[in-house]
Amino acid sequence: MATMRWLWRQLTSMRVALILLFLLALASIPGSIFPQRGTSPLRVNEFLKDNPTTGPILDRLYMFDVFASPWFASIYLLLFISLTGCVLPRALDHYKELRSEPPVAPRNLRRLPVHQQWQSNSDSSQIISETAVAWKKRGWRVRQGDGWLSAEKGYARETGNLLFHLSLLVLLLAVGYGGAVGYRGTVIVREDAGFANNVTQYDTFAPGRIFGADQLPPFSFELQEFEATFQRGGQQNGAPRGFRADLLVKDDPQSEPRPVTVEVNYPLRTSGITVYLVGHGYAPEFTVRDASGKVVWEDASVFLPQDTAFTSSGVVKIPDTVPQLGLQGFFLPTVSEDFSNGPVSKFPAPDDPEVYLSAWQGDLGLDSGMPQSVYRLETENMKRIGIEELAPGETWTLPNSAGTVEFTGYRQWATFVITKDPGKGWALGAAIASIIGLSLSLLIPRRRAWLRVTATDDRGNVIEVAGLSKTEAPGLADEISQLAKLVNAPEEK
C-alpha cells in the first residue's frame, strides 16, 4: 500500500512528467526515420527487402509501426495518467481558492519586492473602504481587515492552465474514438465511371477497430471529368498547377444527382464522410479483336504514373482468346523523341500521347487461385510475340495471327480518399480550448497587492502599498504604483 502510494506520488510529480515528455519526443524520432506502415507500406516492404538481416529485427521492435507500438502507447498513457493525477487535485484546490478570499496581509510589507509608503491625514477606515472599491474596479479580488487590505488578481492563469491540460486529455480521447469508429478507404475512378459507397468497391479499405459496415452512408458519384494543368516553361516546367474533378453526386439512392467539383484542399463533405482528391493518371483505351475480327476487349485500363512526367505503366489481360493474350507497356502523355532511356514521357499533359506495348501470348494464370495484381502481368507461362509503338487511332496487327490491337484514345482517372472520423469535431474543439487555456496560462500575470494603514503618534497615518508577483510577467512595479495612485499616493520624484 505504501509503495503504491509512493509510486503514485512519483508518477504524478513534475519531474516524472518532464522525463515522460522527453521520452515522448525521443520515441517519436524513429517514426520519422524509418518508413511507416500506416503511411507508406510499399516503402516498408522495400526496406525489408533491402535489409534482410536488420529489417526483421527492426520490425520486431515496431520500428515500422512506431506510433501504434506498445512502447509508444505506454509512454503517452503514463503521461496522461500522470497528467490526470496531477491536474485533478489542482483543479480541486483551484476551485476552493476561487471560492475563498485572498490571504491575510503579511505583517511586514517592507520585505516585499515592491513597496511604497507615505504619510496621510485621512481617516484609516475610509482609506481602506475607498481603496477596496477602487481596486475592485480594476479587477482585483479584495479582502478587508482591520487596517489592511489584501488583494489578488490573475486567477484565470490557473484556470487556463487546467483548461489546457484537461483539453489535452479530451484531444487524446477524441483521436482514439475517431480512429476506432471511423474508416479510411481509397478508390481509383476513371472518367465516365462511377463509385458506390460499398466496402467491395474500395481499392484499399482500413476500418477502425469497432467499425461496422452499416456505417457506410449509401452515397454514390460519377466522375464526369478530370482536369490537370501544369506549368509550361521555366525552372519548374511540368510542375502541377491545378487539379479538379467534376463529380455528379447522389447523397442517397433516392436523391437527385447534383454536380460537385472536388479539388485539392477542397474536399466534398456529405453525410458524415469526406471525399478527397489525392491523385490522378491516365487510362489508355484499347479495342482488341481476335483473328476473326470479333471484339474481345474494349475498355480503358488504369496505368500507374512512374515519374513526374507521367510515364505510366500498366497491363491489359484478355482471358477470352485461345491462347490467352496480355498487353504490357507504357502510356506516354508527351512522348520523348529519344528512347535511349527506354520509353519515357517528357511532359505530364497529353500533348503528344503514345503507347509503347509488348504483346504476350500463353496462360495468364488467372485460374491458379492466387490473387493477382491488376497492374502486373504474370509472364511465367507466356511468350512475348512483339513490341509496338502506337499513336491514338493506330492499329497494330499482332504476329502469329493473334488478332489486332487498336489504341483508340485515353481517359483520365483520379484517386479519391474517403474517410469518416466522428472524433474530428471533438479534436478540433479540444485543440481550440487548449490554445485558449495556454494563452491564459502563459500571458496572465498572477499578482498580490496589499495596503496597510498604521496610525502614528502625531494623529496621522502611514500608508503602505506593496506587491508580489507570483509569476515572471513584467510590469509589477508599474501596476503597484498605479494601485498606489488610487490611494492618493504622492507622485514619485
Place this chain on the structure above:
Amino acid sequence: MTVNETLAQASNTMVYGSMTAFTGAMVAFSISLAKGRRLETIETSAQRTSASHQVRMGSTATLDKPSVSTSLSDDGDLGEGRRAGNIGMSLTWLGTLLLGMAILFRGLSAGRVPMGNMYEFSLAAGFAVSLTYCLMSISRDLRWLGVFITVPVLLDLGLALTVLYAESSQLVPALNSYWLAIHVSAAVVCFGAFTIGAALSGLYLVAQSAEDRVAAGKEPGRSAAIAQRIPSADRLDLMSYRIHAFMFPIWTFAVIAGAIWAEAAWGRYWGWDPKETWAFITWVIYAAYLHARATAGWRGKKAAYVAIAGYATILFNYFVVNIWVQGLHSYSGL
C-alpha cells in the same frame, strides 16, 4: 497567370541590398559590443543571485529595496559602444525594411503568398528574426544582442540565395489554400522568435558559467570576454523565458492550423508525416522547457539546454526533413 519578371528581379536585388545592410549592421554591432560593458559586474550579479535565491518565491523580481524597477532596459547599456550600436540598429531597420519589400515584391511577381518553397520560407524566416528583434528593441536597449541576431540572419539569407534559390513561380495545387498563409506565417513568426530565444538562452549559459565561476571564487574564465558585455544571467534567462512563453501558444496554433489544413488536403488531420512528427517533437520539447522552468532542480542551465534543444529540432525539421526525408511536405523546390 504568369510571373512578372521585373518584379521578381527587383525582389532579388532588394535581398542583396538587405544583406549589405545586415553586413554593415553586424560590423557596427561587433564594434559596439567590443567597447561595451555591462552595468552590473559579474561579481555583483554572482553575489546578488546567491542572496536572492534564498528568498525567491517563484518570482524572479529582485528582492532589493522597494520600487526597484524590474524593467530590463538599462542592463545592457553599452556605454562607449553606444554610437556604433546606434549605427548597427539603424542598419538593421534598413535591412529589415528592404527584406520586407523583397518578400512583398516576390509575392506580387507571382500574384500569391510568397511562401511556396524553401527560398521563400528562408526570406520570411530572416525577416521574422530581424523584425522581432527591431520591435523588441523599441522598448528596451538590445544593442548588445545585435551581433547574435545579424549573424544568423546573414547565414539564413546566404543559404537562401546560394543553395535554396528557386525562381519565382506559381504554387503546386496542394499549397493553393488560404491555410498556407495562416499556417506558414504562424510557423515562420515562431521560427523568428525562437531564434532570438535560443540566442538568449545561449548567452544566458555564457553569463551563468562566468557568474558561477566567480561565485565559486575562481576567475570568470574564457567566457568572460562575452559575459562582461551582456546583461546578467538572471535577466537573460528571464528574457528568454518570456519569449518562449509568449511564442509557445503561437507555435501550438501553428501546429493546429497545420492539422486543420492537413484535414482539408490529405483527408486526415494528423498522420505522423515526418514533418508533422518533428513539429510535434519541437512542441513537446518546448513544453518540457516550460515544465523544466517550474521544476526544482531543472531551472537555470538545464532548462536553457532544453530550450536550445527545442530550437535544434526546428532547424532539423527545416533543413534535414525538408530536403532529405521523404514525406508529403515535399515543397523545398530543390
